Amino acid sequence: MKKMFVGIDISKEKLNLCFRTASRIVCEEEIENSSAVIKRQLKKNLRDLETTLEDVLVCAEYTGRYIYPLTCACQDLGIFLWMEDPTRIKNSFGVIRGKNDTVDARRIAEYAYRFNDKAVAYAMKEKAIMSLKNLLSDRDLLLSDRKKYEAQLSDQKRYMSVEDYKNKARRWKKIISTIKEQLAAIEAEMQDIVDANESISHQAELLKSVPGVGDKLSVNMIVITEGFTRFRDARQFNCYAGLAPFQYSSGKSIHSKAKVSQRANKHIKGLLHLCAVCVSTHALSGEYKDYYERRKAEGKHPMCILNIIRAKIVARMFSVIRRDTPYKKEYSYAG
Numbered sequence: 001m002k003k004m005f006v007g008i009d010i011s012k013e014k015l016n017l018c019f020r021t022a023s024r025i026v027c028e029e030e031i032e033n034s035s036a037v038i039k040r041q042l043k044k045n046l047r048d049l050e051t052t053l054e055d056v057l058v059c060a061e062y063t064g065r066y067i068y069p070l071t072c073a074c075q076d077l078g079i080f081l082w083m084e085d086p087t088r089i090k091n092s093f094g095v096i097r098g099k100n101d102t103v104d105a106r107r108i109a110e111y112a113y114r115f116n117d118k119a120v121a122y123a124m125k126e127k128a129i130m131s132l133k134n135l136l137s138d139r140d141l142l143l144s145d146r147k148k149y150e151a152q153l154s155d156q157k158r159y160m161s162v163e164d165y166k167n168k169a170r171r172w173k174k175i176i177s178t179i180k181e182q183l184a185a186i187e188a189e190m191q192d193i194v195d196a197n198e199s200i201s202h203q204a205e206l207l208k209s210v211p212g213v214g215d216k217l218s219v220n221m222i223v224i225t226e227g228f229t230r231f232r233d234a235r236q237f238n239c240y241a242g243l244a245p246f247q248y249s250s251g252k253s254i255h256s257k258a259k260v261s262q263r264a265n266k267h268i269k270g271l272l273h274l275c276a277v278c279v280s281t282h283a284l285s286g287e288y289k290d291y292y293e294r295r296k297a298e299g300k301h302p303m304c305i306l307n308i309i310r311a312k313i314v315a316r317m318f319s320v321i322r323r324d325t326p327y328k329k330e331y332s333y334a335g
Contacts, residue, residue, distance in 0.1 A: 006112070014101075020110070026049060028106075039077060061086040062085060132193055143183070146176060203218075211329075212275045213313065231318075238314055241268050243269065272313060280305070280309050
């Protein structure tokens with residue numbers, strides 16, 4: 001068992017650290033969120049507390065890209081780093097009254113002590129996957145900006161003079177053109193990364209063998225699943241993406257029909273929804289189209305059918321990766 005438990009509350013600019021033993025809090029710090037500062041502070045505090053690196057468990061909530069300096073620092077020092085789901089930490093304390101960064105660090109340190117037997121060492125993502133993740137984020141931001149400017153072109157025409165609109169349209173079109181150039185550059189850079197990485201390229205080809213899965217969805221799946229290492233199976237991923245329905249009942253009371261959770265990764269859920277719509281309603285033929293029409297004729301609600309198809313697509317993506325073979329269509333309907 002570790003002797004020192006360090007709870008860290010992460011924000012964009014700073015970290016709040018709480019060092020505790022099994023019996024008490026021994027030190028608290030607030031530092032800049034940079035790898036060099038984190039390394040220096042951890043070494044200093046552990047030296048002052050006469051604790052070796054092997055006796056330390058650092059625990060923090062997974063907060064996206066802001067964890068990067070901490071992961072680099074812990075990897076360089078060889079310190080055990082546990083990145084935990086924020087929801088699990090929050091739920092372990094029941095009803096919480098009061099919140100600030102110092103208190104959050106104390107709670108994380110206490111969580112690390114109480115549940116240290118469940119700690120899982122955090123493994124940094126492969127560099128190629130991290131690069132793809134950053135590029136996807138940049139692309140989504142640019143796509144959002146492009147939609148905003150394109151909407152301005154169509155929405156504002158009625159509310160200004162012809163001369164003013166021409167001047168505005170000229171400026172906006174230049175911006176849109178620049179955004180399109182940047183998007184093309186990002187797409188090319190992403191493709192270069194995929195082509196240069198044998199593992200990612202192979203996984204992408206396997207995923208695209210599944211009907212309805214293209215370049216965008218395949219790359220997003222590889223990034224989100226961290227090369228299909230982050231999730232145990234398709235069911236666990238469906239819970240994360242908000243595709244798995246849950247029932248809300250108690251005793252004989254059923255509070256509502258089984259439905260999907262709103263706590264989900266809405267971006268990947270949206271991509272999967274577009275994929276399901278494309279292969280089931282826009283396609284001229286195919287197994288998804290046949291399934292959609294058959295269930296619709298049986299009286300199933302269209303959105304329920306689409307959710308089932310989304311789950312089927314996910315299951316097949318996980319299956320081709322697990323079996324390491326492309327998808328092969330083998331289906332038939334009786335009668």
